[in-house]
Amino acid sequence: MRDDDRAAGPGPRGEPDDTYLPIAEHGLIGDLRTAALVGTDGRVDWFCAPRFDSPSVFGSLLDAERGGCWSIEPVCQVATHNQFYFPDTNILITRMLTADGIVEVQDFMPIRRERDPDHRQRLVRRVVNVRGRMRLAVRVAPRMDYGRASHRVERTPDGVRFTAAALTLSLRASVPLETDAGDARAEFDLPERSSALFVLEAADDPISCATGMVDAVVAEELFEATVAFWRRWLRQSTYTGRWREMVHRSALTLKLLTHEPSGAIVAAPTLGLPELVGGARNWDYRYVWIRDAAFSLYALLRLGFTQEAQAFMDWLTERLRTAGDGHAGPLRVMYSIDGAERLPEETLEHLEGYRGSYPVRTGNDAGLQRQLDIYGELIDSVYLFNKYGPGISHASWMDLCAILDWLMEHWDTPDESIWETRAGQQHHTYSRLMCWVAVERMIRMARQRGLPGDLGRWTTVRDRIYHQIMARGWDPRARAFVQRLSADADSPPPDILDASLLLMPMVKFVSPADPRFLSTVEAITGRLVADSLVFRYDPKESPDGLLGTEGTFSICSFWLVEAFARTGDVEQARLALEKMFTYANHVGLYAEQIGMTGEHLGNFPQAFTHLALISSAINLDRAMG
Known part of the structure; x- marks a missing residue:
């Protein structure tokens, strides 16, 4: 029938x-x-x-x-x-x-x-x-x-x-x-x-x-x-800290977001879930963001899951070998699971969207952007894999050297950076920070393993980036590192705070005890934090080319936990972490964002958030002895 x-x-x-x-x-x-x-x-x-x-x-x-x-x-x-x-x-x-x-x-x-x-x-x-x-x-x-x-x-x-x-x-x-x-x-x-x-x-x-x-x-x-x-898979975990249940649930979630045949790690399994119910910030996250996957690799390595790390490195090696030199750089911001570079954005006109949140989009035009920070996140993950895993091959090292050659020529250019804004390119402090990480980690790997590289040139560029951030990314009026660089060393930068700069000591750019970083944490806590929930930036101060508002970013909230832990404020870190645990859903999952009444917003569950939970828990455990 x-x-x-x-x-x-x-x-x-x-x-x-x-x-x-x-x-x-x-x-x-x-x-x-x-x-x-x-x-x-x-x-x-x-x-x-x-x-x-x-x-x-x-x-x-x-x-x-x-x-x-x-x-x-x-x-x-x-x-x-x-x-x-x-x-x-x-x-x-x-x-x-x-x-x-x-x-x-x-x-x-x-x-x-x-x-x-x-x-x-x-x-x-x-x-x-x-x-x-x-x-x-x-x-x-x-x-x-x-x-x-x-x-x-x-x-x-x-x-x-x-x-x-x-x-x-x-x-x-x-x-x-x-x-x-x-x-x-x-x-x-x-x-x-x-x-x-x-x-x-x-x-x-x-x-x-x-x-x-x-x-x-x-x-x-x-x-x-x-x-x-x-x-059998979870038994491989080496984590024995205080928050075992939450950390292991996050690990199981990251594993679910892994495409086993290819080794790729998707940012989230959904598309179109809104950053504000009824709003238009509705994106497709079912792809491999270099940034998100690199951070996921770090989290999995910290827990002892080296097999997943190796599989992702194999996937990444294929991207390095096919890297071109397009207008956005040799690597794309994101790829499909099988490595396709073009993910054209399309609106599904016939769907009303979650609770009327229209438009519903497939594909993602952010893949066409220039986001210079991805090179730092990528090379840092390779550095960690080289340190805790079996080590990278000669071919991979030569591919990285070719990518670094491109970065040597383009680090001092504007981009859309980590938050993928659609208001035009800017000189973002975070992107400069991650360019510094890219160069610094290549120098480390070369010295640790005696690998070939133009260390003299690399060191010169690394130091130039450092001095530029210190001179043009620091706002003496706000007493904080800010989102964008000033036009020159003699003029103040725009007074725009950005939660991504909480990562500065985590990537070893500054000491967590550096007075400049301590006052940056204080400024962010005063202007971007609401009861442990952290906004990534204030769209009113930094128009991002998108309509509407959004919730707090869960990954930034976990970054704040880690910042507190590294600066020695362990009690504040523990309180912030316990508060964040209360925002998990009934089975321990997190969306990309949390609204001011505790509702989950954005695509769900998000790898970025769960890897940040793992990192903050591990580092707070260490700080607490």
């Missing part, structure tokens, strides 16, 4: 309504190729297949009407929803408590085993009746290609198949399924202590889809294998 699905076409954008869960009311599952967000109501409302950057299959997170979702819920009214991770894993359990009983949904994606040619990409949902006699309703409503593509649905002996031009989904279930206008539905009774199983498999074509019934034995095997994988 075959039905025609309705294609979700363009239409008028609806008003925001209460059909959207808060961003924070989600957990994340994945298989190291893609990921899915599962709400506390048991609904999968974000899932791209087969990769992080593929078009969405379920996208009701960005349009409740047109996006598509997979819901599992009791027919009776639910009194309470709870959600947690199965200990030391990325298996998500959602519990729904009703007057009739308790049901839980166990969501996970099995990890591909080595040398397993029969592995298929699967999203497994096991529904268990814990107590009582429950009647449940299931609706599987895929909307292919962000809701732009139509699909056909047909019954199969073991379930239902959804077929579109570029993707086929096979849904196998242990209960009978019906089809309705392109969706699959089921309503069934679940006796106490029994379970039902649903397995959604993605394939390029119908022939590749699996067939055969699914049963409790298969479900238990998949569950146990997934538990074993995550626990």
Whole structure:
């Protein structure tokens, strides 16, 4: 039997309504190729297949009407929803408590085993009746290609198949399924202590889809294998500090954002989640930012995960070998998972956006910008890999030398810098700082290993950058290092504070006891901090070319923790860290930003935030002895 699905076409954008869960009311599952967000109501409302950057299959997170979702819920009214991770894993359990009983949904994606040619990409949902006699309703409503593509649905002996031009989904279930206008539905009774199983498999074509019934034995095997994988991976962690639960959850999240076949690390698994609900600052983060990935490499190395660090270095080596000399530099700011450089920004006109936050964009034009800071973050991560890992190869060293040659000629030029503003290029202090890091780390590696390099020239340029920052990046009126350099040493720079400069002692540019840095922390605390939450800068002082406002940046809040720890204010650091932990969601995840009422904003979860949590916890542990 075959039905025609309705294609979700363009239409008028609806008003925001209460059909959207808060961003924070989600957990994340994945298989190291893609990921899915599962709400506390048991609904999968974000899932791209087969990769992080593929078009969405379920996208009701960005349009409740047109996006598509997979819901599992009791027919009776639910009194309470709870959600947690199965200990030391990325298996998500959602519990729904009703007057009739308790049901839980166990969501996970099995990890591909080595040398397993029969592995298929699967999203497994096991529904268990814990107590009582429950009647449940299931609706599987895929909307292919962000809701732009139509699909056909047909019954199969073991379930239902959804077929579109570029993707086929096979849904196998242990209960009978019906089809309705392109969706699959089921309503069934679940006796106490029994379970039902649903397995959604993605394939390029119908022939590749699996067939055969699914049963409790298969479900238990998949569950146990997934538990074993995550626990075996987490046992490699060397962290034994005070905040083990939060650090390990962040490590597990970073691992989920790793694309295992390539070694790439994406910035976040989502697109279009707003920095202000109803606003236009809505970006696509499902790509590899050199900056974010470099910081992630640092965090993973600090925890002892050298295999992931090696995989990312292999991915990075390919980018170094193909580096050109475009107008923005030899490296791009971001790449696709497989290294593509062009990620054109496109607006999905038919989607209303999360709670009416329009436009919804795919791709990201920030990839065309010049951001000079990426060279410092990149080379610093290579330096750490060279120090704590097996060491870089001759070919990689020569590639880095070629990139440094370019930087020698271009460090003293304007750029868009770390915050990717769209108000034109400026001479950013942070970019100069990271150019200094790039040169300084190359000098260190050359001296430590006796590697060839023009040390005389490198040293001269390094010192020039240092003196420029000290002369033109320091504002004696504000008594702080500021966002932009002055025109010359005799004129004051613009009085604009920037939280990125909290990193100065962390990259060893200044001592944490340097009076200039201490007064910079004091100025930032006074003007950019609200109860431990840190704004990256004040858009009123520094127009960024974008409409609207935004929340506080979680990574900056963790940078403040580390700044306090390094300057010796351990009590203030610990208080700020404990406060930041209260802003985590119910399963320990963070979005890019936090609003002033504690709501999560921006793409979710964000690698940048979780790696900063790891770094701040490790360094505060050290400061506390």
